[in-house]
Amino acid sequence: MTQLIFRSATRADVPEILALLEDDAIHRSRQQVVAERDDAACWAAFEAIDADPRNELIVAEDAGTVVGTCQLTFIPSLSRRGAERMTIEAVRVRTDLRGHGIGKAMMRWALDRARERGCGLAQLTTDKRRTDAHRFYAGLGFTASHEGMKLAL
Template structure:
């Protein structure tokens, strides 16, 4: 890893590398599209995220190079006396730097960001097929306390 690790909001110029990171595993290859230029759907989603004060798309940079990404969504709930939660999704690191602590630093940054926003809870999901990811999140203190369900609308 070259350069100091920093975190910042993603820009339009980061989208191509972000999509490449999202597609860089068995599950991602099945659902993402790496094309140049990238499909307009990614830009539309990026613009929606950018316009929403309760969504942040964060990149981790080693020097100037984007090496990781995560999306954080802040949601108010009536439960917990009107408490806020942060959901961390779409966490990826570049395959060239995996195992060098960038993912850990990215999640810890997200947890601290949730605290800054007054959240009482950070939650995330990972596909059951991603056994390494599950172990990674558990190592960081996350607990599998709930059963999650999804309904695919496609």
């Protein structure tokens, strides 16, 4: 591994990001990602994220290759005395590169990004089946302080 670069994703990165998201048993059980010509919703989502100053789709790049991704969403809130909070979503590192420090470096970069914006809190959810991810996030200082709930619509 050379030096990791963290940057905002471009439209050209979307196929690699989708491949990272698809390379996951839990994700595959939810939906199937298909080619651009068949899945305009993914492209519309990218355009919406890209245009929104409160959303950042990030890639981790090593020697010109996308090796990780995450999405950061900055949420204004009246709680915590009006401090903005950052939600971290869709964290993925290429399967064959897990355990090499990419995820830890990406998360540290994301937390620094939250501090730069003056966020008072960073939050994330992770599937209950992802026990390795739970240990990973706990090792970064996250605590399982809330019970998350979702409703598929």
